[in-house]
Amino acid sequence: MRDQLHARLGATLETLSRKSDTCRAILYALNRWEALTRYCDDGRLELDNLPVERALRGVAIERRNYLFAGADSGGERAAAIYSLIGTAKLNGLDPEAYLRAVLTRIAAHPINRIDEITPWAVADRLATA
Structure with a gap:
């Protein structure tokens, strides 16, 4: 079926003006076919990236508030927190519980073992706690 769709797009492309929107859409798909x-x-792999889009929705909604984050570092910190919250949610964790568990330990946690406090590593510990 995938090969049939690829062939059909190629055949349709030959019948279209190179300047048409449909031609551009088909070229877009064919040029990115492997991906x-x-x-x-x-x-x-997921068929679509809806979970990622959903995770970024909060960032898009709050974009106007970031104008008042102060220095660029404030915006970078907000982005880091949103990333942690989104990743925690994608790993089935309550973001508040995850952040509480990590932030209470991070000051004494060795930097070379940071992988031990990623959401996917902490998920098992929080589930059994």
């Missing part, structure tokens, strides 16, 4: 169909070869 667009990668999910067919790896069952771990």
Whole structure:
């Protein structure tokens, strides 16, 4: 079916004006065909990126508030926190519980073992706690 779609797009492309919107859309798909169909070869990949889009929705909504974050470092800190919250949610964690667990330990935690406090590493500990 995937090969049939690829062939159909190629055949349709030959019948269109190169300046048409449809032609540009087909060229876009054909030029990115491998990336667009990668999910067919790896069952771990999602068909779409809706979970990521949903996680970024809060950032887009709050964008106007970031104008008042102060220095660039304030915006960078906000982005880091949003990233941690989004990753915690994607790993099935309550973001507040995750941040509480990590922030109470991080000052004494060795930097070379930072992977031990990532959301996917902490998920098992929080689930059994």
